[in-house]
Amino acid sequence: MCELLLKMENISKSFDKIKVLKEVNFELRKGEIHALVGGNGAGKSTLMKILTGVYKKDSGNIFINGTKIEINEPKDAKVNGIAMVFQEFSLVPTLTIAQNIFLNQEPKNRLGLIDDKKCLKKAQTLLNSLHIDVHPEETIDKYSVAYWQLVEIAKALSYNSKILIMDEPTSSLSENETEILFDFMKHLKEKGISIIYISHRMEEILKIADRVTILRNGENVLTQNSSSLTLEQIIEHIVGRELEHAFEWQKRDIERKEPVLKVKNLYSKRHNLNNISFELYPGEILGVAGLMGSGRTEIVESLFGIKSYDSGEIRINNKKVNIKSPQEAMNAGLALVPENRRTKGLILDHSVKDNILLPILKKLKEKLFINDKKGRDITEKLIKTLSIKTEGINQKVKFLSGGNQQKVVIGKWTAHQPEIFLMDEPTIGVDIGAKTEIIELIRSLAIENKSIVIISSELQELLAISDRIIVLKNGMVARAINREDIFSEEELQHAVQKG
């Protein structure tokens, strides 16, 4: 297990004179799962992009099996057995598993044409060797998202990769699916494959990783066996300070007289909503728990006018509404922090300021002109409150790290000051320090009498902030529970699994 496979030595990288990696060292042994962790913008992705040939390092050396190698482009990484498993899946749903695995490297027959039979046979051999129990002749869309991930890995391994980089692989997996992935990772380890594992989910790191390397502000903080680390120590090293009791729930008194939002028998055959009913009161934080496919996202998207529904009634402040577009939803006092920020929440080519001010441009308009000073002040204040790591208000959002992009999405809707916030997994990809900041922000919104519906697959997070939790199953509200009646995470977990 101690054989050194990869060594990255004194790696430095700057963007526009800003040093984002400062002589960083990273080592990977054969058959090791090595977690690379750090706050948003710490430099994890940049280091991995250097390893996969997406970016070029400014200085430093990379060795594989003791031999110095040069990685100038993605091809070089591939040749050296390094592969990235994509978080945003690169599989084509309508192609078979075999076709997906060998896409762009299809086995050919003597005439130079794609040999489907050979492709299927090769895929079956590969899948068998990895103990992945799927049928290569079936289209991938027949399988759950966990299997997509396994097929992604099989695809990476079809290039004879020895090093796999996994960036937040569990962010869209349920608890059971995560277990499937972890078992598979252990199997890969036994086969001598080495894995670099990036995640903001701390418990996972202690569960799966052999060693942990922590980066902070582009510098090494620590590399240590995970068995000799505690959760608190990891968090402290990432954040650079001790975190207060952010995840501790505090009981709040909610006056449940007139609901601000009333959903009655919401039904959509197409989107699998089966007569959903619930109420949301002023100043209340309503948690929504449920497995993937239970209808979580569909509810908020229906409320926000993105998805249509067949029947049912939505009332805002006791007035029946018929919202057909996001614009109408905004006019009715709603805001949505969507799950997939890159495709739904941001204009990546625009600046932090433009993105944050987008929903309030009308409000900022004085006569014909936009009040620029006011806009700048609002943006600067939000950058400070949410600790958004950016070079400034004019930095393009595409250059921010993933977690900081998420904070911009939240900031954008806070500026709009709606009455009701719909938040779909608001802390996905957000580091532990920022997570506590977002939890605090949600609490302060509720104190200002805003009402919040928050979907989260992290039950710890739901338990920390919700006043009430509804558990969804098969497009129905299986249970509605007051927070004070839930005594442990296991209890909620049980409710989510069983409904």
Ligand SMILES: Nc1ncnc2c1ncn2[C@@H]1O[C@H](COP(=O)(O)OP(=O)(O)OP(=O)(O)O)[C@@H](O)[C@H]1O
């Ligand atoms: N192409 C780029 N141009 C300018 N700055 C960049 C570019 N890519 C990354 N950065 C900056 O480099 C820093 C490190 O970003 P990186 O994406 O490596 O962080 P990270 O640790 O992966 O964060 P996260 O956990 O949020 O994904 C950030 O401040 C980011 O804004």
